[in-house]
Amino acid sequence: MLESPSLLMLPSLPASHPFSPLVASGKWLRVDGDKWNLHGVSYGPFRPREDGASFPAPERLAADFQQIRRLGFNTVRLYDLPTEDVLEGAEAEGLRLLVGIPWTDHVDFMHDGALRQQIEQTITDAARRFRDVPCVAGFLVGNEIEKNLARWMEPGRVRRFLEGLIEIGRREAPAKLFSYATYPSTEYLVPSNVDFLAVNLYLEHPAALESYLQRLQNLAGDKPLVITEFGLDVAAHGEQAQAETRAWFHRLCHRNAVAGTVWFSFTDEWFRGGDDITRWSFGLVTTDRQERAACHLDLSPGPLVDNPPRISVVVCTWNGGATLADCLSSLQKLRYPNFEVLLIDDGSTQDIAAIAHRFPSVLYVRQDHAGLSVARNRGASLATGEIVAYTDDDCIADEDWLTHLATGFDDPQWVAAGGPNIPPRPRNRTEAVVAAAPGAPAHVLLNDIEAEHLPGCNLAIRKRALEAIGGFQAQYVAAGDDVDVCWRLQQAGGKLRFVPGAMVWHHRRYSIQAYFRQQAGYGRAEALLMKDHPERFGALGGARWIGGIYGDRAVAPPLDEGSIYHGPQGEGLFQGIYRQGLRCWLDWTGGVIWVALVLGALVAQCPSTAAVVIALSWLQAAYRQRLLTHPPFSLGTSESLLLLGLCWIQPVVREWKRLVGMVQLGARPAGSHANPPPNPVVRRPSKVSIPLLELCFWNEVGVGRTQWLDAMRRHLAQKNIPIREDQGWRLFDLEAVPHHIISPAFLTVTEYHGERQRLTRIKLLMRIQWRLIFGVTALLGLVGLLAHPHPLLADLATLSILGLSTFIWALRQRFKRMILDAAKLIGLEVKS
Structure with a gap:
């Protein structure tokens, strides 16, 4: 199990309840039925003490919390699990805590089943330990998984894992709020079961912030939006700019119905990655707790409308x-x-x-x-x-x-x-x-x-x-x-x-x-x-x-290839979901179409065909149910089955009444749209990627994926192999011979392990056109039907499969050697 000193050493506390529960209610947070604005500041992480706790000494901590309360804050965001000193200080000052649960999120945890179990146990222990602590308002089960790492692990898998962590935490602490703190480079990582949308955000211009807040509200859907980090570096911009930024930040958040904010940070004192961070100064107070100008602002919300119309x-x-x-x-x-x-x-x-x-x-x-x-x-x-x-x-x-x-x-x-x-x-x-x-x-x-x-x-x-x-x-x-x-x-x-x-x-x-x-x-x-x-x-x-x-569409649609703009090679600063049209061929089996097909099959005395159509219609209903907005309440097994039935019947009822009305009214659709929708930004991929191998490389002087990609480009150019660069929509970085039906591609990520130590993972993919897959599947099906009267066809099919397998094996070996050669050129060491 991943051990946290504060988790293991903290004694039990009495289950007193001076704080009323904080709940998410529509677009707002509420306490005892009244709207409650989360006005928070981040605290830490700090250099660990001798006992391992990542917080200042008790006397300093108590003074800090008094100062935080005096500055008008009602919430403190933590990046480590609170110690007894933290909880006592928060309760003494009437401060709520938004607790981040730390775990190993800077490595490929989706590749390691044992590590995922450790992470799940960490969430379980933290939620169980603090579920009855009244000042703990809620938990963040993760914080800013690095954008290229999320792309490498596949966004859909990562989101499902985060949703699982929230469910684990909610089972242990059902009265607490849960979320995951994302950021603009992974705005698509919004678990569908969060209580509120938590976003870390740094924008230095009011117009840009207001525009992005509107986008975030749409991503939040029917849930509150909380900005869990926002700040300005005094070292780069100056103390007055920090004060001005804090003033317009709060004004715009109030205007755009943001339910809560966390200013980053309380103090310049900041410890991360084994070092004290001194090149940045985001604190409202200095390391020795001298208050800056941003502390002395009137942040009381003014009227949203100066001259309210009747x-x-x-x-x-x-x-x-x-x-x-x-x-x-x-x-x-x-x-x-x-x-x-x-x-x-x-x-x-x-x-x-x-x-x-x-x-x-x-x-x-x-x-x-x-x-x-x-x-x-x-x-x-x-x-x-x-x-x-x-x-x-x-x-x-x-x-x-x-x-x-x-x-x-x-x-x-x-x-x-x-x-x-x-x-x-x-x-x-x-x-x-x-x-x-x-x-x-x-x-x-x-x-x-x-x-x-x-x-x-x-x-x-x-x-x-x-x-x-x-x-x-x-x-x-x-x-x-x-x-x-x-x-x-x-x-x-x-x-x-x-x-x-x-x-x-x-x-x-x-x-x-x-x-x-x-x-x-x-x-x-x-x-x-x-x-x-x-x-x-x-x-x-x-x-x-x-x-x-x-509304009744998914807030978090499927995160498959082509849905997210990652930026070239996954380096985009703002990586968002772009809604497209038809997502699944099963959509064509919904509504009255499947009823008509079933009736036609029965009239033609083909019950097996009717059964297949009905089965496909149920699959379509299940797919549709999966895309529905996650309700803010749980459904049992019987309710989920009933919801599946409604997803199956509702299109039939609605479409039938529409068709009847069309006949009665003589209504007909026009041939063309007066205002046709714009062409989609990106088409769905015409190929599917199948991983062939994965290699890992270690380096201690800062060499990573960028240098390897440059070396691989040169290597392929020397061999006159054409390549296609990812322009931001694909789950690969480079693709060789992209116009071939079968083509190799490379996906990379670099993990950062402190100082200049890097672990670079490289995946070799085989990309196959869908038409080849459909063609081979259809051919094998036909061969299966004709194999008994024509056994020679079965032999030919077996030889074809062996030939294709040999081709793929040779392709794998050839490009594995290229990966190793490019890595050797830049000093990457193979790691087993």
Whole structure:
């Protein structure tokens, strides 16, 4: 087991609880139901003491924590497990601790099963030890796995391992928060089961930070965003620049709904890699604890909007009495100075008026039942605000919903704005499954800021812009009205803005039957939309979105080759996920297609074919379930199977209603898109990589992968072997004879082992075109069918396989020799 002195020597502490639990709630952190901003500073790591603890002496530590509290911080981020002195000091000063659990993350841990077990045991022991310590708010199960190492180990495997560490920790300490601290060079390493998105970030310009915060909010999805490191080097920029940077950093984080920040660092005293770090000075205080100018700032959050516009909140209801009172109650708690609430009763048979009368400030208006669009237009006509904000009767508004919405209208180009709609914690198991199921209202983004579609449950529109397009169209009686109005606003030249902080809680359906009724209604609405916007739909009836769909899509899609821009040879500073189109050929077996194929096979009396199609449709459903956003609550085995069933049936219900509506309305998709989406940045790879061998090389004078790649380029050039360099999308560095059906490629990584010691790993890959794999598979299948009547075919197939194997073996030996020759030229020593 990996041993930590502080973990082994720390005695048990009494289970007192002076701190209320910190919880993640939508886009925010909360304590006892109230929003709580994590205002933290990093502490350490320090030169180890004689007892092995990586913290200052007890007297110094106590004085440091007093100073940290006096400077206004409420949280301390640690990079080592806390000692008894740390815990006592934190509890004495009322400071919460965000504990990093250190483990061996600078080597290829995915290659070593024993090391992975040690890491898992380290997480287990740390979570178990501190689970009842009240000042420990949460854990970071890792910190900044180096970008090339993550690329080498394959990003998908690394992410799954981190997800496993979080599950291990959560089993031991279920009341604590868990995350992994990533950074821009590996922003794709976001475990789907984190409680909050933790990012270490250093940007020196306000505009760059604000833009990147918007991207990070979209990566965070429905979870809080916490910046777990941000700072400025005084040695390079000066003390005044540090103070100015800290001021605009906090201002922009407040404006962009960041739930917490950690300033790096408290002191210049910093020990890493066996040495005291003296060339950088990131501390708010010097090594001898003299305070810099950045300590003496007024960081109290100012108003998000200087001149708040009047906003009219419109709630439309039709027999929504079960949730309406909670909705109206939340609107009474809005912290916004200039708004009104209008409740439009669309001819309900329930006594909605009785509920409305419990809220005297709400203007209640009843109309004959005419549908959602008519009700929304009625609300807009009565609104006295310049902005009309719509939400549904099954939504609960965050107390700062309107405040953040108002920031979305700081420029006249924005005619509408909206934020995320997040399911609250379910009240029963069925509701939990429905909340995790596909088909929920989702926003569609053209980029990190501009939206193509905003759901009507969280949609604010300038009143004059809504009037200019004639309001909502009456034929949309239950759904589709928000899509139609967003498209028409854009056609009129307006832009839609996504505001991550403007969140509402949105109840999903309470039963399976209600869920399918909702999906059927969406299908019918899609047919209506096709009638009005045929250019927006494809040949099979699906909507042609230009942007990416967020909400019921995965926050963390599969990290296969071609999905991530790593930069040439994996050296990009900002390495992000780029969403593409169809991810799996099984997508073609979803919806009504598989039903039609099964019926056709049964009519043709081919039950085996029908069985194969059904099996493929279940595989497609399982793949779709895997891509769903990870729910903020656990599902048991029976609930997971039910969710799989919903993923299987939901496309059928929705598509069938759409097809029926198309026939009834005479709706047909147009032949071409009026605004076709841009060409994808990168195509999926046409080859698959198979590892042939891996070699390791040691060097103690700083020679690593960069020098080896240069030597290999020269070596291949001398032999007139053409090469292709990775341009940032592939999981190799160099590929030889790239235009051949079978080609060798090389992937490298260098591990840093202190001072100038380097371990360089080099992997030889065989890249084979998919068409060859499919062709060989089909040929072998055909040979298998014909082998009995024609045994000569089996012999020929065996000889072909032997010939191919001999070719691959020869290829391996040839390029192994090249790897060794290039390594010898630059002084790399083979390590067994």
